[in-house]
Amino acid sequence: AQSVSQHNHHVIxxxxxxxxxxxxxxxxxxxxxxxxxxxxxxxxxxxLKYFSGDPLVKGIKGFEAEFIxxxxxxxxxxxxxxxxxxxxxxxxxxxxxxxxKYIFGTGTRLKVLA
Amino acid sequence: xxxxxxxxxxKVTEKGKYVELRCDPxxxxxxxxxxxxxxxxxxxxxxxxxxxxxxxxxxxxxDRFFAVRPEGSVSTLKIQRTERGDSAxxxxxxxxxxxxxxxxxxxxxxxxxx
Numbered sequence: 001a002q003s004v005s006q007h008n009h010h011v012i013x014x015x016x017x018x019x020x021x022x023x024x025x026x027x028x029x030x031x032x033x034x035x036x037x038x039x040x041x042x043x044x045x046x047x048l049k050y051f052s053g054d055p056l057v058k059g060i061k062g063f064e065a066e067f068i069x070x071x072x073x074x075x076x077x078x079x080x081x082x083x084x085x086x087x088x089x090x091x092x093x094x095x096x097x098x099x100x101k102y103i104f105g106t107g108t109r110l111k112v113l114a
Numbered sequence: 115x116x117x118x119x120x121x122x123x124x125k126v127t128e129k130g131k132y133v134e135l136r137c138d139p140x141x142x143x144x145x146x147x148x149x150x151x152x153x154x155x156x157x158x159x160x161x162x163x164x165x166x167x168x169x170x171x172x173x174x175x176x177d178r179f180f181a182v183r184p185e186g187s188v189s190t191l192k193i194q195r196t197e198r199g200d201s202a203x204x205x206x207x208x209x210x211x212x213x214x215x216x217x218x219x220x221x222x223x224x225x226x227x228x
Binding site for chain 2: 004006009034036042043044045046049090092099100101102103104105106107
């Protein structure tokens with residue numbers, strides 16, 4: 001069955017530290033990849049997405065992600081985190097397998113210390 | 115407002131009772147998704163509507179769960195004979211079309227079954 005794995009469940013960083021959150025998926029066909037973020041008390045919202053083309057995509061607030069097809073990965077990065085990045089981050093995969101499926105990972109809770 | 119609206123935001127019920135959760139998607143969005151999110155988990159797919167029809171209901175856990183979207187806009191998730199294990203946040207999301215697009219989420223309905 002198709003699935004999305006996020007190996008970091010909780011991450012604590014100090015401000016200005018670099019961030020990398022891992023995301024791997026299991027599906028051999030064409031995928032579209034997303035990172036969503038949920039700030040405290042808010043709804044899930046899109047951070048960035050990859051459909052095709054340049055495998056390095058840039059999103060809002062200085063986030064970027066790299067699609068590595070051979071590794072089935074779509075890791076999220078930010079060179080220097082801020083306290084306001086404290087949130088839960090979800091990797092998601094959209095694929096077509098008879099119907100469109102949108103599968104989420106279990107999430108990574110990031111806490112940035114001021 | 116222009117976003118996805120879900121009601122109620124909180125629902126506390128007793129085991130065995132019937133519950134309805136409502137989702138009002140963004141106007142013009144033909145695709146509508148229901149997810150369930152338990153503590154420490156990512157959104158778990160329940161059902162996906164394209165227009166009025168359920169294109170994929172493979173995520174509904176059992177026959178106590180049912181969802182409708184009679185006019186292709188508002189959707190209602192119905193849970194019969196609720197159990198304590200049904201306690202979770204139920205998320206609704208909509209998108210413009212059935213393809214690989216961004217999902218727009220509501221704030222969720224938190225269901226607590228005592």
